[in-house]
Amino acid sequence: xxxxxxxxxxxxxxxxxxxxxxxxxxxxxxxxxxxxxxxxxxxxxxxxxxxxxxxxxxxxxxxxxxxxxxxxxxxxxxxxxxxxxxxxxxxxxxxxxxxxxxxxxxxxxxxxxxxxxxxxxxxxxxxxxxxxxxxxxxxxxxxxxxxxxxxxxxxxxxxxxxxxxxxxxxxxxxxxxxxxxxxxxxxxxxxxxxxxxxxxxxxxxxxxxxxxxxxxxxxxxxxxxxxxxxxxxxxxxxxxxxxxxxxxxxxxxxxxxxxxxxxxxxxxxxxxxxxxxxxxxxxxxxxxxxxxxxxxxxxxxxxxxxxxxxxxxxxxxxxxxxxxxxxxxxxxxxxxxxxxxxxxxxxxxxxxxxxxxxxxxxxxxxxxxxxxxxxxxxxxxxxxxxxxxxxxxxxxxxxxxxxxxxxxxxxxxxxxxxxxxxxxxxxxxxxxxxxxxxxxxxxxxxxxxxxxxxxxxxxxxxxxxxxxxxxxxxxxxxxxxxxxxxxxxxxxxxxxxxxxxxxxxxxxxxxxxxxxxxxxxxxxxxxxxxxxxxxxxxxxxxxxxxxxxxxxxxxxxxxxxxxxxxxxxxxxxxxxxxxxxxxxxxxxxxxxxxxxxxxxxxxxxxxxx
Amino acid sequence: xxxxxxxxxxxxxxxxxxxxxxxxxxxxxxxxxxxxxxxxxxxxxxxxxxxxxxxx
Numbered sequence: 001x002x003x004x005x006x007x008x009x010x011x012x013x014x015x016x017x018x019x020x021x022x023x024x025x026x027x028x029x030x031x032x033x034x035x036x037x038x039x040x041x042x043x044x045x046x047x048x049x050x051x052x053x054x055x056x057x058x059x060x061x062x063x064x065x066x067x068x069x070x071x072x073x074x075x076x077x078x079x080x081x082x083x084x085x086x087x088x089x090x091x092x093x094x095x096x097x098x099x100x101x102x103x104x105x106x107x108x109x110x111x112x113x114x115x116x117x118x119x120x121x122x123x124x125x126x127x128x129x130x131x132x133x134x135x136x137x138x139x140x141x142x143x144x145x146x147x148x149x150x151x152x153x154x155x156x157x158x159x160x161x162x163x164x165x166x167x168x169x170x171x172x173x174x175x176x177x178x179x180x181x182x183x184x185x186x187x188x189x190x191x192x193x194x195x196x197x198x199x200x201x202x203x204x205x206x207x208x209x210x211x212x213x214x215x216x217x218x219x220x221x222x223x224x225x226x227x228x229x230x231x232x233x234x235x236x237x238x239x240x241x242x243x244x245x246x247x248x249x250x251x252x253x254x255x256x257x258x259x260x261x262x263x264x265x266x267x268x269x270x271x272x273x274x275x276x277x278x279x280x281x282x283x284x285x286x287x288x289x290x291x292x293x294x295x296x297x298x299x300x301x302x303x304x305x306x307x308x309x310x311x312x313x314x315x316x317x318x319x320x321x322x323x324x325x326x327x328x329x330x331x332x333x334x335x336x337x338x339x340x341x342x343x344x345x346x347x348x349x350x351x352x353x354x355x356x357x358x359x360x361x362x363x364x365x366x367x368x369x370x371x372x373x374x375x376x377x378x379x380x381x382x383x384x385x386x387x388x389x390x391x392x393x394x395x396x397x398x399x400x401x402x403x404x405x406x407x408x409x410x411x412x413x414x415x416x417x418x419x420x421x422x423x424x425x426x427x428x429x430x431x432x433x434x435x436x437x438x439x440x441x442x443x444x445x446x447x448x449x450x451x452x453x454x455x456x457x458x459x460x461x462x463x464x465x466x467x468x469x470x471x472x473x474x475x476x477x478x479x480x481x482x483x484x485x486x487x488x489x490x491x492x493x494x495x496x497x498x499x500x501x502x503x504x505x506x507x508x509x510x511x512x513x514x515x516x517x518x519x520x521x522x523x524x525x526x527x528x529x530x531x532x533x534x535x536x537x538x539x540x541x542x543x544x545x546x547x548x549x550x551x552x553x554x555x556x557x558x559x560x561x562x563x564x565x566x567x568x569x570x571x572x573x574x575x576x577x578x579x580x581x582x583x584x585x586x587x588x589x590x591x592x593x594x595x596x597x598x599x600x601x602x603x604x605x606x607x608x609x
Numbered sequence: 610x611x612x613x614x615x616x617x618x619x620x621x622x623x624x625x626x627x628x629x630x631x632x633x634x635x636x637x638x639x640x641x642x643x644x645x646x647x648x649x650x651x652x653x654x655x656x657x658x659x660x661x662x663x664x665x
Contacts, residue, residue, distance in 0.1 A: 048636075077613070080621035087628035096635065107654040112661060218612025242615040283658065285651070287643035291636060298632025306625050448661075 062149030067492025069308025085268025132449025192429030270500025446471030524592030532584030
């Protein structure tokens, strides 16, 4: 790692002041108008900025900033396609085409949760229970991604162990979500949103300025294409300002399929079926309020996801120019004219001799691309003389290949220390605003959609607050456990992509079909959800190599292979959404076509206009 | 252009900014276009939502 990490009393005071300010705003909110529902009850309107920033703060979390920003540091600016989809789908299509129909349908049917919306639209207790169970079981995975992102940053910034950071993060989360922060207190969300905006604008401007301006910075990165590490180049990485190689049937196209299908499409489309975001539309006062929130929402998302993707990619240029000096022995010359080489990294022992740095997992010498700055003569452990080179490398070299640490390492090395504290607050804000919604959704899924529906066989009951609180506690414990135990390559982005993809395949056809079509039937919706979820889970467990190998079932049935399709290049890199979403959509259409249409009286209730 | 040689990455870079600009234009054009009324049904829904929230 790079730079100097420490936690001083000023940092603690600033963080505490922020937490108190958030608490104070929350308390003020409780005394007066506080949630979107309160605004609606009073017949008034939340300011569009408050509505949009509050929505955006729920949408964007540490997963996007640290996780996906780090992935951009590894894979490059091709990830900007996700920014296009985040704004295009997450704001434009969601607000313009889905927001109003969702709001109206929810109000017509008296639905208050996403599973309840589906259940009442299709007059099916089973659908509500199905959706509630899926959310309760898998939302903790996404919460774990958010928690890991915040904890990694805190550990890097303040020089503490990841486990300690995770514990502190979990305690802050518990203190925030359990006593009442789970409510959508819009002013608190908005404060958090503004902290995030300030941090991202500063980060973007500072990064571009430190690299000589927009074009200069991009050009520097473009000229570094020959420094892509060999394992990434073999997957199709062609540079940080270039798309991965596209094609089918060879391992050199794996990266394209990973970036585009899992990260861009999985998350980009998946946002439309995020339960915690869909319910936000129901709390909106009118179509006009939705329209007015679009510009703020679009700019907010551009800043929140565009900035980390650009900065993550550019961190490679910054480290190559300004990173701490590394030493080693040239193994292979990359470009003699530019003095770039593949270098075996070395460290000097107490005796003064230089020895190779070994990878703790493989025990092989660590090699990294380097821009060489100095050459001197030195002695190795055997007393032999060799040419020692010193120079700088790409971001992943400084984080030992861990993409999740790229953004924290860059902030710590490149930015002033005070900004690190502000950025931590922004991440805390991003995490809290998202997690409050996540745990609220987990609580309502367990209490309202599962417990009430199962125990009372479809008849309305007062919501079980105890079950909700218990579910939140369980969800929190599961999320912390996942964060604590699973530490693999770009795990934050992968967990997020899994949850978003699962939601898209399971819910999206039934959700949109229920909004726009009177012909979609209960059987069609239930079959579509079942197929979407089953195909997704099967693909994750048996086809998609990275996830399947971690789950471990596929090794049992294939004698140690990491995918059922391990012998067919590219298939193990394809995300479930590519198969599961079309399958789910097709099932919805076909089953609805051959089953009895919903009764007309119910449809008149759903669509009175 | 802008130091990015790959047209697809450049398209994504400019596309992200364009999406935000489209959002701004849409918001300005539609600023007062839609109706803004709270129906009794909306209010009833909000009361129910508030009740659940308050219980929580």
